[in-house]
Amino acid sequence: MTNHNWQFQTEQSLVENHGLKLDEFEKIVEGLGREPNLTELGIFSAMWNEHCSYKSSKFWLKKLPTSGKRVVQGPGENAGVIDIDDGDVAVFKMESHNHPSFLEPYQGAATGVGGILRDVFTMGARPVANLNALRFGEPNHPKTKHLLSGVVSGIGGYGNCIGVPTVGGEVNFHPSYNGNILVNAMTVGIAKKDKIFYSAAAGIGNPVVYVGSKTGRDGIHGATMASAEFDEDSEDKKPTVQVGDPFTEKLLLEACLELMKEEAIIAIQDMGAAGLTSSSIEMASKGDVGLKIDLSKVPMRAQNMSAYELMLSESQERMLMVLDPSKEEMARDIFKKWDLEFEVIGEVTDTKRLILMMNGKEEASIPINILVEDAPEYQREYIVEEPSPIKEYKSEDFDQNNILKDLNAMIMHPDLSSRKWIWEQYDHMVMADTVVRPGSDAAVVRVHGTNKGLAISTDCSPVYCKHNPYEGGKHAVVETWRNIIASGALPIAITDCMNFGNPEKPAIMGQFVECIRGMGDACSKLNYPVVSGNVSLYNETNGEGIYPTPAIGGVGLIKDLSNVKTLSLKEDGNFLCVVGKTANHLGNSKYISIIQSKEEGGTPEINLDTELRNGNFVMDAINHKLIASAHDVGEGGILVAISEMCMSGNLGILIENESVFPHGYFFAEDQSRYLLEVSPNNYDECQKLANNNDVHFEKIGIVGGDKISIKNIGDQQVSALKLSFEMGIEQISH
Amino acid sequence: MKSHVIVFPGSNCDRDVAVAIKNISSHQPQMIWHKETSINQSDLIVVPGGFSYGDYLRCGAMASTSPIMQDVVKKAREGVPVLGICNGFQILIESGLLDGALMRNSSLSFICRDILIKPKNQSSVFTKKTQVAKMPIAHNEGNFFVNSEQLKKIQDNDQIAFQYCDENGNVSEHSNPNGSLENIAGILNENKNVLGMMPHPERASELAHGCEDGKTIFESILN
Numbered sequence: 001m002t003n004h005n006w007q008f009q010t011e012q013s014l015v016e017n018h019g020l021k022l023d024e025f026e027k028i029v030e031g032l033g034r035e036p037n038l039t040e041l042g043i044f045s046a047m048w049n050e051h052c053s054y055k056s057s058k059f060w061l062k063k064l065p066t067s068g069k070r071v072v073q074g075p076g077e078n079a080g081v082i083d084i085d086d087g088d089v090a091v092f093k094m095e096s097h098n099h100p101s102f103l104e105p106y107q108g109a110a111t112g113v114g115g116i117l118r119d120v121f122t123m124g125a126r127p128v129a130n131l132n133a134l135r136f137g138e139p140n141h142p143k144t145k146h147l148l149s150g151v152v153s154g155i156g157g158y159g160n161c162i163g164v165p166t167v168g169g170e171v172n173f174h175p176s177y178n179g180n181i182l183v184n185a186m187t188v189g190i191a192k193k194d195k196i197f198y199s200a201a202a203g204i205g206n207p208v209v210y211v212g213s214k215t216g217r218d219g220i221h222g223a224t225m226a227s228a229e230f231d232e233d234s235e236d237k238k239p240t241v242q243v244g245d246p247f248t249e250k251l252l253l254e255a256c257l258e259l260m261k262e263e264a265i266i267a268i269q270d271m272g273a274a275g276l277t278s279s280s281i282e283m284a285s286k287g288d289v290g291l292k293i294d295l296s297k298v299p300m301r302a303q304n305m306s307a308y309e310l311m312l313s314e315s316q317e318r319m320l321m322v323l324d325p326s327k328e329e330m331a332r333d334i335f336k337k338w339d340l341e342f343e344v345i346g347e348v349t350d351t352k353r354l355i356l357m358m359n360g361k362e363e364a365s366i367p368i369n370i371l372v373e374d375a376p377e378y379q380r381e382y383i384v385e386e387p388s389p390i391k392e393y394k395s396e397d398f399d400q401n402n403i404l405k406d407l408n409a410m411i412m413h414p415d416l417s418s419r420k421w422i423w424e425q426y427d428h429m430v431m432a433d434t435v436v437r438p439g440s441d442a443a444v445v446r447v448h449g450t451n452k453g454l455a456i457s458t459d460c461s462p463v464y465c466k467h468n469p470y471e472g473g474k475h476a477v478v479e480t481w482r483n484i485i486a487s488g489a490l491p492i493a494i495t496d497c498m499n500f501g502n503p504e505k506p507a508i509m510g511q512f513v514e515c516i517r518g519m520g521d522a523c524s525k526l527n528y529p530v531v532s533g534n535v536s537l538y539n540e541t542n543g544e545g546i547y548p549t550p551a552i553g554g555v556g557l558i559k560d561l562s563n564v565k566t567l568s569l570k571e572d573g574n575f576l577c578v579v580g581k582t583a584n585h586l587g588n589s590k591y592i593s594i595i596q597s598k599e600e601g602g603t604p605e606i607n608l609d610t611e612l613r614n615g616n617f618v619m620d621a622i623n624h625k626l627i628a629s630a631h632d633v634g635e636g637g638i639l640v641a642i643s644e645m646c647m648s649g650n651l652g653i654l655i656e657n658e659s660v661f662p663h664g665y666f667f668a669e670d671q672s673r674y675l676l677e678v679s680p681n682n683y684d685e686c687q688k689l690a691n692n693n694d695v696h697f698e699k700i701g702i703v704g705g706d707k708i709s710i711k712n713i714g715d716q717q718v719s720a721l722k723l724s725f726e727m728g729i730e731q732i733s734h
Numbered sequence: 735m736k737s738h739v740i741v742f743p744g745s746n747c748d749r750d751v752a753v754a755i756k757n758i759s760s761h762q763p764q765m766i767w768h769k770e771t772s773i774n775q776s777d778l779i780v781v782p783g784g785f786s787y788g789d790y791l792r793c794g795a796m797a798s799t800s801p802i803m804q805d806v807v808k809k810a811r812e813g814v815p816v817l818g819i820c821n822g823f824q825i826l827i828e829s830g831l832l833d834g835a836l837m838r839n840s841s842l843s844f845i846c847r848d849i850l851i852k853p854k855n856q857s858s859v860f861t862k863k864t865q866v867a868k869m870p871i872a873h874n875e876g877n878f879f880v881n882s883e884q885l886k887k888i889q890d891n892d893q894i895a896f897q898y899c900d901e902n903g904n905v906s907e908h909s910n911p912n913g914s915l916e917n918i919a920g921i922l923n924e925n926k927n928v929l930g931m932m933p934h935p936e937r938a939s940e941l942a943h944g945c946e947d948g949k950t951i952f953e954s955i956l957n
Contacts, residue, residue: 153843153844156844157844160785160844160846160872160874161744161746161785161788161789162746163746163747163784163785245788246785246788247743247744247785247787247788247789247790248788250743250744250746250785250788251743251744337769338743339743423846424844424845424846424847425843425844425845425846426844426846427844427846427872428846429846429870429872429934429937429943430746430747430750430783430872430937431746431749431750432747432750432753432754432936432937432939432943433942435942435944446942561942
């Protein structure tokens with residue numbers, strides 16, 4: 001593309017290589033009153049890419065509900081903050097590291113974990129749990145094995161070393177990710193409400209301090225790379241992937257938390273995407289001040305680094321702080337104790353400009369407001385496509401003799417099978433506060449030294465989103481809500497990680513708009529606001545976009561850990577009951593995709609009123625101590641959910657339900673359903689509570705024995721089923 | 735009752751073991767930064783798990799040269815009970831207090847899960863109260879190895895503290911999670927006052943952990 005009217009000194013190709021559109025360059029020239037030099041061009045490129053500026057998504061993200069009684073800090077800071085009583089807060093966020101992880105799975109995933117951990121401890125919180133949401137291509141795609149094992153060991157390598165347990169997550173496999181996997185990492189931390197740290201710089205003349213690792217040439221332009229599509233030559237971008245050092249991050253974490261106990265830090269910001277550029281500009285912009293930085297003082301790992309390279313490096317494990325000058329020496333001693341770099345590299349000014357000096361020469365001088373407030377914002381064109389039609393399935397089309405055989409095949413499939421092979425590579429118990437380990441509906445982590453806990457879950461069904469982005473967006477939110485409820489907690493708030501294709505394509509933008517609308521409706525109805533999030537667009541390879549994937553991370557509070565529920569069946573003779581109606585919605589169920597190898601039939605719809613009623617009923621029943629175990633009915637339907645409860649508890653069940661359409665009953669993915677194990681003594685009270693709240697509640701079986709027996713259909717040993725279940729993911733890794 | 739927990743850069747189970755000791759003995763252990771050079775009178779020194787120095791060079795190798803280790807070695811030789819857990823076990827081997835080597839797990843991957851162990855030596859201050867016990871392991875390099883000569887020595891001298899086993903206490907290949915020689919999960923020094931073990935008793939020491947089997951190891955030292 002050559003513009004014949006190009007009238008600038010700067011080469012047009014240089015502008016394009018920086019990922020800037022020509023009209024965006026004109027905007028820069030207009031703002032500066034001159035053409036930018038190379039360092040300045042690099043800074044604009046870093047700040048105005050999609051990853052840092054949210055230029056395509058901002059308009060829509062503003063529509064999400066972000067406030068609530070327990071929200072202490074909504075979107076806009078490093079992470080969201082919610083009140084969890086007693087002066088404690090939970091600080092959390094989820095972030096994507098998709099493009100780097102496809103190029104170099106170990107380091108891509110590891111630095112994704114490192115980045116999100118820093119976002120959380122920057123705010124003064126001690127990280128207590130890591131989770132993730134992963135999407136890979138087809139299980140038998142030639143790249144899947146390498147990517148899966150690389151990503152899993154990268155996540156483990158970082159989290160295990162820094163000593164934060166990786167307690168949960170989700171994984172699925174679909175051809176739309178063959179050329180563009182998704183690695184979304186979430187961290188939850190705990191802090192005191194009156195000890196939260198923010199990024200707004202303040203106090204003219206105060207020192208700007210650089211701490212952590214030295215700066216090298218790694219990751220230059222990582223954020224710009226993350227805002228472009230992939231093609232055959234993308235492998236060449238490998239050098240833009242950063243290299244993580246969890247050991248240094250552990251030292252940085254301890255040093256920062258030690259310093260945060262003192263009244264020394266005025267502002268703090270981690271150096272994540274776009275490194276020193278975004279951190280310094282963020283701090284200045286939030287504080288409405290200027291910063292003057294002497295780049296020759298930045299601790300360097302490589303020789304002869306230029307201002308351009310220093311500003312755009314994405315070397316990991318670094319932080320920028322504004323300190324109270326009287327505490328500078330004390331702070332220096334703390335970082336020295338932890339063998340970390342500590343360098344005063346600049347000061348807060350009243351110029352409202354970012355001024356960069358290097359060896360006495362001015363390398364850049366840019367008004368902060370041009371970089372931030374005047375950043376481009378687009379209302380992209382969008383088309384909302386008709387959702388895929390919902391198909392009615394008929395009993396005659398299925399052979400009920402195959403039910404148990406189909407069940408076996410389904411739970412062996414990598415989308416439904418045990419994730420043990422993955423989580424055994426993560427230290428999920430370090431910190432000794434993991435109460436519910438991976439494999440249940442939500443992970444539960446105790447708040448250290450108390451009897452309360454946080455229930456955390458990540459979720460999304462991209463196939464649902466693809467075929468009906470509105471219902472899919474609702475579903476992703478609601479699924480985490482259900483998981484948290486089934487664990488015995490009160491759901492409080494979510495973080496979102498919006499992974500989509502190229503927003504310049506109206507159909508993709510339409511998916512984004514509809515997913516947001518669905519999420520927003522669910523969040524509003526359930527009083528479950530969004531407190532933080534991240535957007536990853538341009539997830540495309542050779543022009544093919546991924547399925548829309550709004551991954552949600554939900555957090556809930558359990559005030560009394562004795563109310564924690566897991567999905568393991570507990571006792572012979574108990575009743576298993578289902579909450580919510582089953583209406584044979586098989587469209588785009590795991591049954592249709594795994595057994596029939598089809599993608600058809602539409603997305604199940606969620607009635608949010610029913611959802612709220614059913615969820616509140618389950619919460620009440622648990623709080624009244626009427627429930628022995630609980631599980632939400634998700635992908636795969638009732639029979640898969642029952643099997644999971646049996647396998648986890650090593651107990652069988654006699655299923656008495658006689659449906660006229662067994663496949664529909666057992667495998668449908670109708671929404672708003674839970675399974676509850678109730679002792680016969682509590683059954684009547686539970687039934688009454690359900691009736692009083694207009695909730696559909698029915699007994700479907702009796703716990704006991706070592707088989708799943710279905711009346712008039714047959715039976716299956718739980719232990720044999722478990723062997724199949726545990727094989728699924730391992731098959732890929734061998 | 736005075737206990738001490740050594741903290742290296744990269745230790746990450748230091749707090750967990752201190753909490754377990756506090757809960758079991760009602761005495762708060764003192765945390766000792768690795769740059770210190772001496773430990774006061776002590777009834778138990780714990781070298782905790784984690785990734786000291788990021789496991790760089792070789793697990794435990796760099797920590798074994800930390801200033802405090804000279805005094806840990808001295809105290810150990812004087813008979814003070816020293817317990818190394820996971821990375822702590824690796825450090826005690828690198829310090830020369832225990833025999834053998836801990837190699838990469840035979841699966842070549844990190845393993846975090848519950849396993850069962852039983853004491854082989856049943857008289858040491860660490861092992862005398864423990865039966866078949868469930869607790870987690872979480873490591874990359876826990877595959878214990880010694881040459882045949884050393885193996886004979888530690889067998890003859892009753893230095894095998896714990897072996898991986900099944901529910902019935904059978905020591906078999908099936909119950910070996912990481913390829914350790916003779917299913918060895920922990921060993922003692924000649925004087926039986928130094929124990930190194932890969933499993934984490936501190937993560938199985940209260941009801942919230944789902945299992946309290948690890949308590950007996952601390953109880954037998956602390957009471």
